[in-house]
Amino acid sequence: MAHIEIRKENYHHNLAYLSQRAGGMHKIMAVLKDNAYGHGLEIMAGLACDFGVRRAAVKTFQEALRIQGLFEEVLILADHPHTKPLPQGVSMGIHELEALEKCHPNSDIHINIDTGMHRNGIAISQIKDSLRISKKNSLHVKGVYAHFRSADELSGEWFWQKSRFEACKEIIHETIKDLDLPMPKFHSCNSAGLLRNSTHITDDYARVGIASYGYTHMPKVFGKHDLRPVMALYAKRLSSRDLYENERIGYAGVYKASKKMKVSTYDIGYGDGFFRYDGFGSLILNNKEVLGRVSMDSMSIASGEDEICLFEDAHYLADHFNTITYDVITKLSSDLPRVVV
Ligand SMILES: *Cc1c(COP(=O)(O)O)cnc(C)c1O
Numbered sequence: 539m540a541h542i543e544i545r546k547e548n549y550h551h552n553l554a555y556l557s558q559r560a561g562g563m564h565k566i567m568a569v570l571k572d573n574a575y576g577h578g579l580e581i582m583a584g585l586a587c588d589f590g591v592r593r594a595a596v597k598t599f600q601e602a603l604r605i606q607g608l609f610e611e612v613l614i615l616a617d618h619p620h621t622k623p624l625p626q627g628v629s630m631g632i633h634e635l636e637a638l639e640k641c642h643p644n645s646d647i648h649i650n651i652d653t654g655m656h657r658n659g660i661a662i663s664q665i666k667d668s669l670r671i672s673k674k675n676s677l678h679v680k681g682v683y684a685h686f687r688s689a690d691e692l693s694g695e696w697f698w699q700k701s702r703f704e705a706c707k708e709i710i711h712e713t714i715k716d717l718d719l720p721m722p723k724f725h726s727c728n729s730a731g732l733l734r735n736s737t738h739i740t741d742d743y744a745r746v747g748i749a750s751y752g753y754t755h756m757p758k759v760f761g762k763h764d765l766r767p768v769m770a771l772y773a774k775r776l777s778s779r780d781l782y783e784n785e786r787i788g789y790a791g792v793y794k795a796s797k798k799m800k801v802s803t804y805d806i807g808y809g810d811g812f813f814r815y816d817g818f819g820s821l822i823l824n825n826k827e828v829l830g831r832v833s834m835d836s837m838s839i840a841s842g843e844d845e846i847c848l849f850e851d852a853h854y855l856a857d858h859f860n861t862i863t864y865d866v867i868t869k870l871s872s873d874l875p876r877v878v879v
Contacts, residue, residue: 540774540804541877542769542772543769543772544768544876545767545769546878548767549582549751550589551766553566553591561739565739565743567594568595570583570586570595571595571601571747572597572868575747575864575868577751578872579596579601580605581878583608583609586608593613594609595614595615597615597617598614599617599628606627611646611680612627612629613631614631617631624645624646628646629646632648634660635660638672638677639675641677647678647679648680648681648722649665649722650683653706654695655687665706665709665710669713680723681742683725684703684706686699689730724741726741727741727746728745728746728747734756734760749763751768751769753864755863767850769850770849771812773845775841775842775844778802780798781798781799787838788833790817792830799840800841802839802841802842806837806848806874808832810870811870812837812848815828815832815837823846823849823855824850826839
């Protein structure tokens with residue numbers, strides 16, 4: 539069966555590199571949303587925990603429940619306000635003031651501030667209100683955060699968003715004193731934000747996703763980073779045959795053999811979250827040519843090997859399909875077995 543290999547050494551190498559950049563392991567929140575970017579939630583949570591990571595972030599409440607015991611804190615980044623009590627160690631990202639009226643009393647929350655991305659988060663002008671309402675509703679503000687819209691772009695945008703967050707911190711420091719509340723933790727950097735800092739971050743921690751899995755999408759002028767892809771995708775041969783000159787293969791017969799050749803069909807297709815390559819142009823995976831259209835459950839390749847590696851670095855596929863590595867790796871079906879090596 540097709541499977542995903544998880545290279546544990548590479549993951550730990552990346553975490554070591556990122557924690558050294560941030561200023562220590564305590565400054566890393568491992569982002570494990572979307573099935574740990576396709577790597578497998580429980581597996582990656584276990585590997586992060588073994589390495590000493592104490593904080594994780596996921597997308598949903600359901601994901602948080604699956605890994606909650608492994609970390610001091612699991613932050614839910616993008617779910618609806620949870621109206622029932624949250625389990626110990628699970629906290630909820632708050633994206634608008636109204637959410638503060640919906641959360642169950644005594645919940646741990648992190649207030650997301652919109653510092654310029656305009657996707658989620660309360661306005662800077664609502665910071666004081668958000669803390670007042672949190673206190674009134676007995677919500678524990680464990681963290682305050684923001685998200686960069688352009689940290690991986692060659693522009694100065696990152697700088698003004700960063701300075702806005704610093705200004706937010708000052709407002710919070712004052713308000714916290716007035717309301718006699720404990721100091722929350724501050725976090726704003728994703729992978730690119732962290733890697734753009736040439737010194738240790740001034741926030742309490744960074745939320746690192748893609749870089750921990752071995753990728754960045756930053757222009758070269760921002761420097762080269764020693765990151766190693768964690769995932770490799772393998773497929774197994776289902777059957778082989780000879781294709782004769784002028785015979786065509788697969789749906790719509792897009793590929794035509796120019797001479798007799800040996801071809802095999804492998805057990806992965808777009809139903810498993812691989813791309814539906816349409817067969818036009820040329821797609822070469824690890825020196826082997828994909829022949830014609832990718833089907834739902836299989837694809838044909840110019841090879842006779844029993845098992846082939848389709849990629850161990852998602853950049854080639856991302857570039858080929860005009861997308862980003864995030865997109866290639868998160869879409870791989872959670873049904874594909876993950877094997878840690
Ligand atoms: C996904 C996500 C991250 C991680 O981003 P990377 O670019 O993968 O490091 C950080 N913060 C928030 C709010 C996110 O949604």
